[in-house]
Amino acid sequence: MARDFSTVGVIGLGTMGAGIVEVFARNGFDVVAVDVDDAAVERGRTHLQHSTDRAVSRGKLTPEDQAALIGRATFTSDLGDLRDCQLVVEAVPEQLDLKKEIFAKVDGIVAPDAVLATNTSSLPVTEIAVATNNPKRVVGMHFFNPAPVLKFVEVVRTVVTEDEVFEDVTGLAQRLGKQPVVVGDKAGFIANALLFGYLNHAVSMFESRYASREDIDAAMRLGCGYPMGPLALMDLIGLDTAYEILDTMYKQGRDRLHAPSPIIKQMVSAGLKGRKSGRGFYTYAEPDSSQVVTDPLTPRPEGEDGVEKRQVSRVGVVGSGTMATGIVEVFAKAGYDVVFVARSETKVEAVQAALTKSLEKAVQRGKLTEEARDEALRHVTGTAQLDDLRDVDLVVEAVVEDLGVKRALFENLDEICKPGAILATTTSSLPVVECAAVTKRPQDVVGMHFFNPAQVMKLVEVVSTVSTAPEVVATVQDLCAKVGKHAVTCGDRSGFIVNALLFPYLNDAVKMLEANYATADAIDTAMKTGCGLPMGPFELLDVVGLDVALAIQRQLYLEFREPGFAPAPLLEHLVTAGYLGRKSGRGFRTYA
Numbered sequence: 001m002a003r004d005f006s007t008v009g010v011i012g013l014g015t016m017g018a019g020i021v022e023v024f025a026r027n028g029f030d031v032v033a034v035d036v037d038d039a040a041v042e043r044g045r046t047h048l049q050h051s052t053d054r055a056v057s058r059g060k061l062t063p064e065d066q067a068a069l070i071g072r073a074t075f076t077s078d079l080g081d082l083r084d085c086q087l088v089v090e091a092v093p094e095q096l097d098l099k100k101e102i103f104a105k106v107d108g109i110v111a112p113d114a115v116l117a118t119n120t121s122s123l124p125v126t127e128i129a130v131a132t133n134n135p136k137r138v139v140g141m142h143f144f145n146p147a148p149v150l151k152f153v154e155v156v157r158t159v160v161t162e163d164e165v166f167e168d169v170t171g172l173a174q175r176l177g178k179q180p181v182v183v184g185d186k187a188g189f190i191a192n193a194l195l196f197g198y199l200n201h202a203v204s205m206f207e208s209r210y211a212s213r214e215d216i217d218a219a220m221r222l223g224c225g226y227p228m229g230p231l232a233l234m235d236l237i238g239l240d241t242a243y244e245i246l247d248t249m250y251k252q253g254r255d256r257l258h259a260p261s262p263i264i265k266q267m268v269s270a271g272l273k274g275r276k277s278g279r280g281f282y283t284y285a286e287p288d289s290s291q292v293v294t295d296p297l298t299p300r301p302e303g304e305d306g307v308e309k310r311q312v313s314r315v316g317v318v319g320s321g322t323m324a325t326g327i328v329e330v331f332a333k334a335g336y337d338v339v340f341v342a343r344s345e346t347k348v349e350a351v352q353a354a355l356t357k358s359l360e361k362a363v364q365r366g367k368l369t370e371e372a373r374d375e376a377l378r379h380v381t382g383t384a385q386l387d388d389l390r391d392v393d394l395v396v397e398a399v400v401e402d403l404g405v406k407r408a409l410f411e412n413l414d415e416i417c418k419p420g421a422i423l424a425t426t427t428s429s430l431p432v433v434e435c436a437a438v439t440k441r442p443q444d445v446v447g448m449h450f451f452n453p454a455q456v457m458k459l460v461e462v463v464s465t466v467s468t469a470p471e472v473v474a475t476v477q478d479l480c481a482k483v484g485k486h487a488v489t490c491g492d493r494s495g496f497i498v499n500a501l502l503f504p505y506l507n508d509a510v511k512m513l514e515a516n517y518a519t520a521d522a523i524d525t526a527m528k529t530g531c532g533l534p535m536g537p538f539e540l541l542d543v544v545g546l547d548v549a550l551a552i553q554r555q556l557y558l559e560f561r562e563p564g565f566a567p568a569p570l571l572e573h574l575v576t577a578g579y580l581g582r583k584s585g586r587g588f589r590t591y592a
């Protein structure tokens with residue numbers, strides 16, 4: 001018979017524990033909330049008060065329900081008060097010895113059939129279980145941060161967990177309105193195993209000053225639709241907790257990509273633990289606040305950087321594909337005169353037609369007035385002659401992703417364009433400096449990596465090579481702002497910010513599937529409901545195209561020679577078999 005849970009205990013009332021107390025109390029459970037001393041207990045109580053105050057002020061909870069919810073929680077620093085709990089969830093710091101010690105103690109306090117759960121993110125649940133006299137009743141119950149919001153729970157089943165126990169816990173998670181997935185006892189389980197490689201990589205980008213914290217975070221929010229950037233997420237998770245998780249994952253898998261970036265340890269040692277201490281990668285108004293305040297790393301407001309910008313009023317675009325057409329539209333709508341160059345008159349007409357159609361759609365959706373559409377079209381001239389770019393102030397090329405073709409084009413642009421004109425490439429994977437090197441003006445060559453569809457996606461990665469002049473970067477950043485885009489700036493490395501962070505994570509998901517640790521559905525659910533990502537990795541791979549993903553991953557592997565970046569064999573095989581995703585009707589899933 002299934003257990004009837006009515007009173008539950010939570011040990012550790014920090015970032016996670018306080019949220020877990022709220023989850024149970026909201027769902028009608030009596031909760032015994034335990035922390036180590038009076039001050040910590042008080043902090044847990046205040047957290048519950050503030051969190052439910054916010055729910056009341058947003059109209060999501062009535063004051064009566066709030067009072068009842070808080071009334072269901074008893075706060076104490078005495079573990080003995082857990083004696084009547086049918087389930088205890090432990091959420092103390094991510095340290096194995098501490099957890100084992102607590103489990104051994106609680107084992108002697110609660111009834112013999114009570115379930116003991118750990119919220120560990122990475123430690124071996126089996127080892128924690130064997131610290132008790134009855135390891136069969138121990139499971140992992142891994143909530144996600146913030147626990148009251150995120151719907152995902154990983155129920156970790158060890159080789160000794162009794163069937164009934166994990167069934168009861170899974171049922172309980174469902175009663176809490178969560179989507180549980182049962183997983184085996186492997187460091188990081190599904191979500192963290194995939195998330196933390198990405199977070200660690202983002203930290204190393206910041207540490208090596210490849211890009212600023214604001215730019216790394218904006219890139220992932222605007223380029224991938226993530227709810228928050230990786231560094232802001234590290235601050236939310238807590239840098240001490242993140243360090244322990246990475247360290248455990250590294251020790252279990254020996255994957256260098258999980259070896260915590262050195263700066264994490266330095267920050268933890270200095271007390272910069274993230275939001276909970278008021279300072280991490282960002283500075284917050286006070287400990288436990290989500291409000292970011294300015295600090296010495298905050299970028300200076302526009303125009304105060306002291307760099308002269310060049311005048312840009314006429315823009316050239318080379319190419320006739322999806323990206324080129326979108327880029328023409330972006331500039332034309334913002335009032336710039338645009339000359340676009342296609343390889344033949346037929347292609348010129350095709351771009352004009354596509355542009356007109358796209359603007360017409362915007363009018364029909366009420367996003368553009370008819371006058372604005374006509375005005376935009378008046379700004380655009382199409383030509384099949386590259387020479388017509390002689391008096392533009394900036395050219396963006398969006399021709400085929402082939403270095404030979406791009407280099408030949410840059411040689412021509414260098415001869416044709418007036419001195420001082422900026423030459424930009426929208427390449428997503430080729431080294432920008434290779435284009436710069438064939439010109440006599442490498443200082444004027446820069447990357448402007450637009451995202452598809454360019455009309456919609458706000459992000460542009462501005463790629464500065466070793467030769468790019470600061471004023472060229474400043475001009476392009478300024479231009480992006482003027483056409484309604486958000487520029488992030490980075491160095492000339494394969495994958496820039498977004499692809500370098502995104503594709504290794506997708507590749508890791510394929511490796512996890514290949515290792516039969518979880519199904520594609522479970523992995524997609526974990527990343528969507530546990531991490532709030534807009535799509536799961538397999539959904540996204542099928543949309544992007546497996547061939548495209550493989551090509552990018554190969555490029556990253558070649559550039560960084562990082563063994564962990566080697567493309568997953570399963571990805572290679574699917575591409576060989578012609579299973580390329582939606583476009584071929586079959587990828588990780590089959591489409592009608």
Ligand SMILES: NC(=O)c1ccc[n+]([C@@H]2O[C@H](COP(=O)([O-])OP(=O)(O)OC[C@H]3O[C@@H](n4cnc5c(N)ncnc54)[C@H](O)[C@@H]3O)[C@@H](O)[C@H]2O)c1
Pocket residue numbers: 011012013014015016017034035036040090091092093094095102119120121122142143144145236237238241245276
């Ligand atoms: N932070 C996250 O995003 C996240 C997400 C999911 C799971 N987890 C896991 O949850 C657990 C807790 O992490 P956290 O981020 O909430 O840590 P935290 O540092 O914010 O909170 C830990 C709490 O445990 C208390 N504590 C310490 N020793 C104790 C003891 N002996 N008895 C009772 N309480 C004690 C501390 O006073 C503190 O309130 C870890 O296992 C972590 O891996 C964390």
